Amino acid sequence: MRDLRDIDTVGVVGAGTMGAGIAQVAATAGYDVLMRDVEAEFVEDAFDRIEDSLDRLVEKGEVDADDRGAILDRIVGTTDLADFSQTDFVVEAAVENMDVKRDVFAELDEEVPDGVPLATNTSTLSITTIAAATEREDRVVGLHFMNPVPVMKGVEVVVGEKTSDEAVDLAHDFAEDLGKETWESDDKPGFVTNRILMPWINEGIRAFDEGVASKEDIDKGMKLGTNVPMGPLELADHIGLDICLDASETLHEELGDRYKPAYLLKRKVDAGDLGKKTGKGFYEYDEDS
Template sequence: MSSIQTIAVLGAGTMGNGIAHVCARSGFNVLLSDRHDACHDRGLAIIEKNLAREVAKGKLTQQQAEEARARITPTLDREAFSVCDLAIEAATERFEIKSELFKELDRVLRPEAILASNTSSISITKLAAQTSRPAQVIGMHFFNPVPVMQLVEVVRGLQTSQATFDTVHALSKQLGKTPVEVNDAAGFVSNRVLMPLINEAIFATMEGVATPEAIDQVFQLGMAHPMGPLTLADFIGLDVCLDIMRILVEGTGDPKYRPCPLLIRMVDAGWLGRKSGRGFYTYT
């Protein structure tokens, strides 16, 4: 397809507003869409705060920040996506939610437009099958915080065409990211390796091997991790960790990915980590 100029981003939450930020900062026009105007307001406020931080650090000029912000247009009207060359879905990590969004996007986007998902674990092949354009469906798994983290896992579904992959691979570089090619498999590379590590750290907590603080210290001091696995789990969201573990079990059929009972109980209790104020640690 021709060069990408306008990008739709579905979801103004943590990942969505970060993706919108880097797209606008890189010169692309962005339509940012969520369920309510209040979601847009929160997302845009975060984008403005992060742009101001980049100005303060000398990474952008004030004019560049203002121009980037001006390129982002919030909208509740999905029909407006008809002008977009690419849509990046950044909704909740549930197949049924993403599936409905993909069906809607398939309806409103031009036939040549590309559909990408920021999913961290759900099958791109399965999402592509919900559309009439499976060759133009791909995964773009960004990492949090999106404006800072360099990696994008570019995930090929079984049906993804070489042209789609090449376009998205090149786009990722235009966004200032390092794209890494990954084939479609449960959890891809990042979460197939990371989530079992987090899950095992939760088992170690549940079994009294050590306190959360001690487990995190082992990984920070012994393995040079910037944060321990339980701090990271709180940062990601324990509900997201649980969803991914369940996807790994379902996608591989391997019981080694079974989620720790303590993780399930904490999610049931509403202890989701930073976003709820309580997880393995307490946040104010």
């Protein structure tokens, strides 16, 4: 099994919000990054997001202005998974769909050298089931970054049924080399974070829908009462209501009615009000909010 000294080039599959964030923090840590998505325009959009993120971090003094260009130069975009034959560690951040992830991992297994570990950023899906699409189940591990990746310090390392101790250790070491702190979870539905977070968000939505309090007071009460930085409705907007719904439905299927998504969450997603990324969720957003 490889260690950090063997990793020069990191492959990131998926150039959405999470994939772009993972590519950014890996490049900031000094790794060369190959970022892939199915369409060139998705890759271009990811570079725009990374540039905007770096600009904000430069304004805050968290990234040196002289380093901005070098970070961007370390990221290369592609639409071809065959290019991943040159990678030393891969993080998959495709859509949260088991069929899609298994297809991606089966293809990665063909293209990526045998000794290279494959990590998935899934937030709810089984690492064991994803790994079974490959011939390297011992080298498949969960590496669940939090959103937004450049800001959030935590990464959840998830251990599949056949994940080796060496792969788990490397996942911890890699995340910590990116400046993150890690915790570990067994491969159970929702892992640690979403198993606890999704019911909290759903109950906040139900409380609002049932008229317990205004959305502002629900969020304010939870922030002041529990010392969290965001209340459940604000956090749901930030994550994306469609992502919250997908996670809740997966947990509902696996764990029963205590994880049933709130009706208002489904209604918002059906209406296309997905939160901050669409400009409207439970709150409304503009570029400065």
